[in-house]
Amino acid sequence: MANAINPAKNGVNVEALIAAREALAKAPEAAQFKWRATCEWKDGTHSHSAVEGYYGLGQEQRHKKTFTFDADHPEVFASEDKGATPVEYVLVGLASCLTAGIAAVAQYRNIQLRSVTATIEGDMDIQGILGVDSDIRNGFGGIKVTYKIDADAKREDIEALVAQSQKRSAVYDIVTNPTNVTVVVN
Amino acid sequence: MSRCLADRAIDHVVLERGEVAHSWRTERWDSLRLLTPNWQSRLPGFGYGGDDPDGYRTLPEIIAFIASYAKAIAAPVRTHTTVTSVRATGNGYLVRTDQGDWRCRIVVIASGACNIARVPAFADRVPRAIAQVTAQQYRNPGALPDGGVLVMGASASGTQIAAEIQRSGRPVTLSAGEHIRAPRVYRGKDLEWWMDAAGVLDQRYDEVDDIGRARRVPSLQLAGTPDRSTLDLNALTAMGVTLVGRLAGISEDGKAQFAGSLRNMCALSDLKMGRLLDLIDDWARVNGLDDKVEPPHRPPPTRVEASPPLGLDLTSGAIKTIIWATGFRPDYSWLDMPVLDRKGMIRHDGGIVAAPGLYLMGAPFLRRRKSTLIDGAGADARDLCDHLVSFLDSRLARISA
Numbered sequence: 333m334a335n336a337i338n339p340a341k342n343g344v345n346v347e348a349l350i351a352a353r354e355a356l357a358k359a360p361e362a363a364q365f366k367w368r369a370t371c372e373w374k375d376g377t378h379s380h381s382a383v384e385g386y387y388g389l390g391q392e393q394r395h396k397k398t399f400t401f402d403a404d405h406p407e408v409f410a411s412e413d414k415g416a417t418p419v420e421y422v423l424v425g426l427a428s429c430l431t432a433g434i435a436a437v438a439q440y441r442n443i444q445l446r447s448v449t450a451t452i453e454g455d456m457d458i459q460g461i462l463g464v465d466s467d468i469r470n471g472f473g474g475i476k477v478t479y480k481i482d483a484d485a486k487r488e489d490i491e492a493l494v495a496q497s498q499k500r501s502a503v504y505d506i507v508t509n510p511t512n513v514t515v516v517v518n
Numbered sequence: 519m520s521r522c523l524a525d526r527a528i529d530h531v532v533l534e535r536g537e538v539a540h541s542w543r544t545e546r547w548d549s550l551r552l553l554t555p556n557w558q559s560r561l562p563g564f565g566y567g568g569d570d571p572d573g574y575r576t577l578p579e580i581i582a583f584i585a586s587y588a589k590a591i592a593a594p595v596r597t598h599t600t601v602t603s604v605r606a607t608g609n610g611y612l613v614r615t616d617q618g619d620w621r622c623r624i625v626v627i628a629s630g631a632c633n634i635a636r637v638p639a640f641a642d643r644v645p646r647a648i649a650q651v652t653a654q655q656y657r658n659p660g661a662l663p664d665g666g667v668l669v670m671g672a673s674a675s676g677t678q679i680a681a682e683i684q685r686s687g688r689p690v691t692l693s694a695g696e697h698i699r700a701p702r703v704y705r706g707k708d709l710e711w712w713m714d715a716a717g718v719l720d721q722r723y724d725e726v727d728d729i730g731r732a733r734r735v736p737s738l739q740l741a742g743t744p745d746r747s748t749l750d751l752n753a754l755t756a757m758g759v760t761l762v763g764r765l766a767g768i769s770e771d772g773k774a775q776f777a778g779s780l781r782n783m784c785a786l787s788d789l790k791m792g793r794l795l796d797l798i799d800d801w802a803r804v805n806g807l808d809d810k811v812e813p814p815h816r817p818p819p820t821r822v823e824a825s826p827p828l829g830l831d832l833t834s835g836a837i838k839t840i841i842w843a844t845g846f847r848p849d850y851s852w853l854d855m856p857v858l859d860r861k862g863m864i865r866h867d868g869g870i871v872a873a874p875g876l877y878l879m880g881a882p883f884l885r886r887r888k889s890t891l892i893d894g895a896g897a898d899a900r901d902l903c904d905h906l907v908s909f910l911d912s913r914l915a916r917i918s919a
Contacts, residue, residue, distance in 0.1 A: 360860075474825060492789045498782040499696075508778035509766040 340484070344439040362390050371403075378404040378414045419454060419472070426503045427452040427477060433497030434481070443493065444484040452477045475507065519626050519879060519895075520593040521562045522903035528910070530624075532593050533615060535600040539584040541630060542577065548658045549682055550577050551742030552892075553674060554710050559892045561587050562899070572708060574742025601629075605854040606873060623913065624906055627853070627864070627871075628879040631890060632846035643768040644840060645832050653679060653843040659686030665838030666690075668774070668830065670765050672697040674737040676843030677749050681741075683841075684757050691830065691837070692754060693776060695764030699787040699820065700738040702748045704795060705802070706812040709740065716801040718794075719888035720897075723868050726883075733883045736845070751784065751820050762827050772833040776826070784820035792816065848881070869902050875909060877902050 356363040365388035371381040384398040402415030416424070427450045438445050454475045460468040481490050498504050523530045537543060552559070557571035564587050575583060588595055599617045606612075610623040635652035644650055649663060653675040659682055669680040672694035684690040700709055713719045726732045741749040755761055763780035799814045830837065850858060857873055859865050868885040869878045879898055880890060888894030 488789060488792055491785070492793075495782055495786045495789055498779065499786060504779070504782075508763070510775050 340439055340442045340444040342435045342439045342445050344436045346436065346439045349436065350440075362388075364388070374414075376404070377409070377411045378402065419456065422507070423452045423454055423475070426475065426501075426507055429501045429503035430477060430494075430497050433501050434479075434493050437493050437496045437500070438483065438485075441489070441493070443489060446482040446484070447480070448483075449480045450477055451480075519628060519899040519903065520595075521591045522899045524591065524593075526903060526907055528907070530594065531620070532595045533599045533601055533613070533620075534595050534597050537585075537597055538588045538593075538595055539581045541632070542581050542584065545632075545654045546577055547653075547656050547679065548577065550678070551575060551744070552580050553738075553740040553742045554891055554893060555708050555742075558710055558714065559583065560896065561892065562896045564590055572746070574744070601852050603852050603854045610875060623910065624875045624877070626877040626879060626902070626906075627850075629848065631848050631881050633849035634847050635842060636845040636847055637842045638765065638844065640768045641840075641842065643770065643772065645772045647835075648832060648837055649839045651839060651841050653841065654846070656841055659683045659688060662688065663838040664688065666836045667839045667841060668693065668832075668837045669841045669843060671695070671843035671845065672739065672751065673843070673845070674740055676841070677739050677751075677754060678741045679841055679843060680754055680759055681749055681757065684754070684759050688839075689758070689760075690754075691760045691762055691827075692751075693762050693765045694751065694780060694783055695777075696736060696783055697751075697787050698736055698738045699750045699791045699817075700740050700748075700794070701750075701791075701817055702740065702743060703746050704798065705814060708746070709738075712798045712801075713794075713887075714893075716798055718797070719886065719891070719894070721887045723883055723885050729883065732887075733881070735882075748817070750817070752818065755821055760827070761822065762830070768832070772831065774830045774832055776828050776830070778828060780826050781822050784822050788819050869898060870905055875906075877906060
């Protein structure tokens, strides 16, 4: 394990995160964030999404640049496959959220990471989305994430990193708990 | 605290809304046993003298124990006296009760951490046909309707209540969020013995990294089982209890939804238990106990079925009762002082509240990990009594100067 003389360097600014946690505990209104995206239909099942602005720390904020995402369905669905499917974006969101969490927790616990790779797989019975059988849900039947982690720590400590990352992950929470969704037409 | 005050010849009264040990008499289920062994209930000048030091007191025995201590120390208890408000006056406090007012220089709040059962807001969506009972109201399985029971919460109360209801023939579904698994006996000795001997229970509030977090940790899944068996989730599923994740919500049409995080909740708990047992093993080795006790072992990981149920239709008739074992909070509605944080808990430094002469006892990790145990009251009371005496002395010095 890393030590006080040779602290872990995972590239996460834990001091800033801890300072933010202390500051936001005293000013909970600044902790209110709004995350946003826009999505525009192109053609067929192809759409083009962008994220740029969000709200947090009491004011409007901007990413350093606009990030864009093409979504489509693959050719087996008779689509043109111009982007990842939306459900794959969900997998990307979950895996990247958990992985960021692992790095942050490792930094906090002074564990040097050498490599972290996740493989994520969601099972889906598409009879649900095709309306073949109403007893089958549209979404994933289950999701499995498999991590390969090379780090300067015992196996139990690595397992504890992964467990703590799930406990603190926004996307893990979004995927494992219900959320009220309101869709309106203007 | 009364005993410590008497030792220092400080005039005081103990106000009690009912009889001594009121909450034990009125707010506990019938079969409850203390989760610490008999030998461990050590109060200043008062311990266990019976022939079953490793046993766990039954509810009548707990009540008798506390009542006999009150008698042994001749505590000046005013029973059937309900405090209606406490407020600061120029030189102390005005304590209003339904039996008249008291003026005093010092108030020690020892009204407990578990006055009100926490129930989530969406409980009002539970269909009316289902009986809802909190862990505080629950008495025994026979008082429940026949049929399925959904127990919410898998800490000490939830697991014990789930076990006895399942044994009564009512099929139990247990909703488990964050919980702390613990073996009753480890390497031939009670877990409480290890935690006491290794100093875990004596760990001070100013020695832990994040005291706020330490104070929010749920209770260990320990039960005072007469056969000293472990009551963890594996024991419950072996009895036939169905495990589901933390209750995430109840839809307007009466469907309960459970989080898909059960596997991680169990993994976190297994890892946490592993760290505690590692600490115990290290301590046993360093202290030369390795050949005097049984060899180290690790309980098997918590079993979670491949796809735990994510939903339960509460209108189907399968569930007749919901038990809310989702924790407690203290009731400070009578405390007319600006000393609460935004979550309604008293702000304090090891029981010393930020109002001169106001003290708190019996809160989680108040001064030590054992602060909520009967065994923790003595050390906390001595520390706070020292502070209280020097506070009184400094006031006297100021007045006479």
